[in-house]
Each structure stands twice: as C-alpha cells, then as structure tokens.
Amino acid sequence: MNSRFTACWLFLLLCLTGGCAGYRLGAPGPGDKVGRTLRVLPVVNETLEPRLSEFVTTALRRQIQHDGTFRLTTGDDDPADWVLRATVIALERHGVSFNPNDIVRPQDFELILRTRVRVTDRTTGQVWLDRTFEGRRLMRIGPDLTSSERQALPLVAEDLARQVVLALAEGDW
Structure with missing residues (x-):
C-alpha cells in the first residue's frame, strides 16, 4: 500500500512538473531574444540643448544592463546581433503650474524628451x-x-530609456 501511494505521488509530481519545461516568461518578439x-x-542630438546625447546614451545602456533581457556589447571585437540607433528629435518645456501672484512665470515645467529609436539586425x-x-x-x-x-535632464533620459527597453523586452514591436 505504501509503495503504491508513493508511486502515485511521484507520477502526479512528474505530470505536473513535466508541463513546465517549455514555459517562457514574457511575450515572444520577432525571433528568439534569449541570448x-x-x-x-x-x-545623435538634433536639438540645441547640449549633452542630451550623452544623457540618453548612458541611460539606454544602463537600463539594458539592468533589465537583463539583452547582453550589451560595446566594441567591434564583440559583435552584436542587433544595433540600436537613437536620435533626439526635440526637448520641449511646458508650463504646468503657475504662481498665483505671477501668472506669467511658471513654477513647474513638464520636460518632454522626444527620441526616435531604430533597432536593426x-x-x-x-x-x-x-x-x-x-x-x-x-x-x-x-x-x-x-x-x-x-x-532634471538625466531623469527624463532615464524615463525614456525605461520605455525603450520595456518595448524591446516585451516584444512590443
């Protein structure tokens, strides 16, 4: 009786864990992204604002390393499967809140950093x-x-990088 009970439990355990072998977390994108x-x-910075390209490049690389879906390559001796090119198109400032005593001068701005991203094989x-x-x-x-x-500019670049890496990792393309 005891051996039959143990055999049933082992069979049930094998059935339950055997279905998990092909499970993948996340939505698949074009091609297999693993590895x-x-x-x-x-x-590239097409705006007149200095150092935007450095902020965005650093934020993208840091976010890719932090996410872990892709392995970041840096040199020609380590060729990459995909190449990411980005161009900063615009930096906009919009007044959001104003001082009640001075309605001309804003207290808060919303910074919007618009960037075109292209990933190629x-x-x-x-x-x-x-x-x-x-x-x-x-x-x-x-x-x-x-x-x-x-x-604020490095923080805007970090927000942009999170969106780009999320789109890449989730296969939102």
Whole structure:
C-alpha cells in the first residue's frame, strides 16, 4: 500500500512538473531574444540643448544592463546581433503650474524628451523597431532655471530609456 501511494505521488509530481519545461516568461518578439546581444550606438542630438546625447546614451545602456533581457556589447571585437540607433528629435518645456501672484512665470515645467529609436539586425539589416518615444518629467523651478533643468535632464533620459527597453523586452514591436 505504501509503495503504491508513493508511486502515485511521484507520477502526479512528474505530470505536473513535466508541463513546465517549455514555459517562457514574457511575450515572444520577432525571433528568439534569449541570448541576443545589443549594441547601442552613440545617440545623435538634433536639438540645441547640449549633452542630451550623452544623457540618453548612458541611460539606454544602463537600463539594458539592468533589465537583463539583452547582453550589451560595446566594441567591434564583440559583435552584436542587433544595433540600436537613437536620435533626439526635440526637448520641449511646458508650463504646468503657475504662481498665483505671477501668472506669467511658471513654477513647474513638464520636460518632454522626444527620441526616435531604430533597432536593426546587424547581419540582415532588417528593421525590428522604428518608433518615437517620449520621456517625461516634472521639474520644479528653483532659484535658477538652468540648474533645475540640469538636474532634471538625466531623469527624463532615464524615463525614456525605461520605455525603450520595456518595448524591446516585451516584444512590443
């Protein structure tokens, strides 16, 4: 009786765990992304705002490493499966809230960083993703607008990078 009971439990356990062998977490994208490598080229800045390309490039690379879906490559000696090219198209500032005593000067701005991202297959040249993303961040204006903006720009770039990497990892293309 005891051996029959143990055999039934082992059979049930085998049946339950055997179905999990082909399970994959997340939605599959074009091709199998597991083990894929990605190279992020330096971002092109088409705006007049200095250092935006550095902020976005750093944020994209950091977010790709943090996510872990892709392995980030950096040099020619380690070729990537996919190549990510990004172009900063616009940086917009919109007044969100105003001082009740001075309705001309905003207290808070919303910064919007618009960037076009294109991901291509390195060997075939096939375009996997070609889309415009927007990073957004509220910015409280302190005593100096320039220093407030300088502190907010890396955070806007991080928001943009999260959206790009999420689209890549979830196969939203």
